[in-house]
Amino acid sequence: MQTIDVDDLDAAEGPQNRASVSEPLDAEDFAMNYYALDPGEAFTGGLHAHLDQEETFLVLEGEATFETAPSPTAETETVTVSAGQLVRFEPGEYQQGRNESDEPLRALAMGTPQESTDVRVAGPCEECGESEYLRFAMVDGTPTLECPDCGAESAI
Structure with missing residues (x-):
């Protein structure tokens, strides 16, 4: 058994204000990252899809706004996810999340399988x-x- 405290993770040191949770837990079958985003910051650099991985976000604090689309040329839909809520994206579903609020955002992103090797950027x-x-x-x-x-x- 492995335990960690997300308050001990320093997401500001990782790329895109992200810290791996799966590494300190020695997880082999799923990926988990902890994000701490200030107002105006995004989870990633743009609208993208993991063709070989489903991805779920759990908002711990604040509010995340996601754009989603079934393909890179389709019109995007916007959904807002608040603290205590989750959103799941199917493999191949394009998505981009960001903090559009005036408050800090803390969230966990979970993907399975752990390694995503087929990522597409719109x-x-x-x-x-x-x-x-x-x-x-x-x-x-x-x-x-x-x-x-x-x-x-x-x-x-």
Whole structure:
């Protein structure tokens, strides 16, 4: 058995004000991250989908606003999730969450399976303009977007 206290996690030290919860718990089958977002901050850099992972957010404090869409070109729907509420996104569902309130936001994001290797980011390719989404990948340790149509890569 493993225990941790989320108040001991320093989300401000991680990327996007995120701290891993699954690592200190030695979790092998699910991913969990703790977020501490100030007003105006977002969970990630933009509208994206995990084609191989479902993702659930539990708001611990504050209020999170999510945009969601079934595809990268579909019109987005907005939903607000308050403290004590959860929202789940199916694999392949595009989503982006942020803190649009005037108060701090603390939340847990849980994904299963643990490793998501097929992440798509909504947006056209700067090289060919053809694709409506780009693949996220780590290339030599650098976050990169890859076009599935022309193969162009751009570092984030």
